[in-house]
Amino acid sequence: DIQMTQSPSSVSASVGDRVTITCRASQGISNSLGWYQEKPGTPPKLLVYAASRLKSGVPSRFSGSGSGTIFTLTITSLQPEDSAIYYCQQWYSTSWTFGQGTKVEIQ
Amino acid sequence: QVQLVQSGAEVNNPGASVKVSCRTSGYTFTDYYIHWVRRAPGQGLQWMGWINPKSGGTQLLRNFQGRVTMTRDTSLVTVNLHLNRLISDDTAIYYCARDPHYWGQGTLVTVSS
Numbered sequence: 001d002i003q004m005t006q007s008p009s010s011v012s013a014s015v016g017d018r019v020t021i022t023c024r025a026s027q028g029i030s031n032s033l034g035w036y037q038e039k040p041g042t043p044p045k046l047l048v049y050a051a052s053r054l055k056s057g058v059p060s061r062f063s064g065s066g067s068g069t070i071f072t073l074t075i076t077s078l079q080p081e082d083s084a085i086y087y088c089q090q091w092y093s094t095s096w097t098f099g100q101g102t103k104v105e106i107q
Numbered sequence: 108q109v110q111l112v113q114s115g116a117e118v119n120n121p122g123a124s125v126k127v128s129c130r131t132s133g134y135t136f137t138d139y140y141i142h143w144v145r146r147a148p149g150q151g152l153q154w155m156g157w158i159n160p161k162s163g164g165t166q167l168l169r170n171f172q173g174r175v176t177m178t179r180d181t182s183l184v185t186v187n188l189h190l191n192r193l194i195s196d197d198t199a200i201y202y203c204a205r206d207p208h209y210w211g212q213g214t215l216v217t218v219s220s
Contacts, residue, residue: 034207036152043202043210044152055208087152089207094166096142096154 002026006088006099014107019075021102023088028068032092035064035073038085038101047086048073080106109133111141111203111211118217119193127188127214129203136184137161139205143177143188146213147199158186193218 003026013019023033031051036044046055048064051071061076075082083106088099114128129141143155156167158177165177176189190197198218203211 036207038146038152043213046207049207085151089152091207094157095168096144098144098152098154101151 001095002029002090002093002097004088004090004097004099006102008102009100010103010105012105012107013078015078015080017078019078019082019104021073021086021088021104023066023071023073023099025069025071025090025092029090029092031067032090033064033066033071034089034091035062036087036089037082038087044087075104078104078106082106109205109209111205111209113201113203113211113214116215116217118219120220121193121195121218123193123218124189124191125193125216127190127201127203127216128185129187129211130183130185131205132184134205136181141177141179141186142204142206144202144204145199146202147196150199155188160186190216195219 005024007022033051034046035048037047038044047058047062051066052064063074065072086102090097110132112130117125119125137160140157140159142157145153155171158165158179160179174191179186195218200213200215202213
């Protein structure tokens with residue numbers, strides 16, 4: 001099974017700050033990776049797919065990069081509405097795997 | 108447009124069974140697997156398995172083998188998640204997803220005596 005290790009587990013930053021979240025796969029997954037934003041009471045919202053493609057409607061301050069085993073989600077200029085839990089997910093294998101999640105808090 | 112609509116919240120006793128349904132629309136039902144993911148309180152997202160609506164074949168996470176089954180009804184374009192011998196740790200929101208882009212709204216299952 002492919003394991004996804006996400007870090008940090010939480011981050012506290014100010015409005016306008018740059019935030020970077022990292023996800024490492026236990027084996028190469030090409031670009032079969034997405035990033036989600038989760039807020040209470042709603043399903044996870046896909047922000048980035050294929051490692052670096054921004055889903056339509058997602059603000060351009062979100063970006064993804066990486067390939068193979070190391071991936072990053074960057075939020076440039078953090079906004080109050082970005083307070084949420086963020087997950088990476090791989091779909092390279094027939095079974096999905098999620099990272100442990102990163103809680104982003106606004107100071 | 109693609110939609111996945113799930114059944115309503117459930118409250119069940121420990122040891123009971125529960126069925127969560129996911130009705131699809133807006134695409135050819137047999138063209139896409141349906142995955143199930145759960146979110147327990149204080150835990151992250153956990154993938155449970157998938158069902159192939161064309162064949163009925165399934166793949167389950169090892170943790171759920173023997174206690175979880177997934178079925179489909181092609182006439183109703185619906186897939187079902189069956190969870191048996193419920194324990195308190197099964198209290199969670201259960202999601203169906205066609206692919207990363209399309210998810211159901213979630214179904215809260217509460218296991219409590």
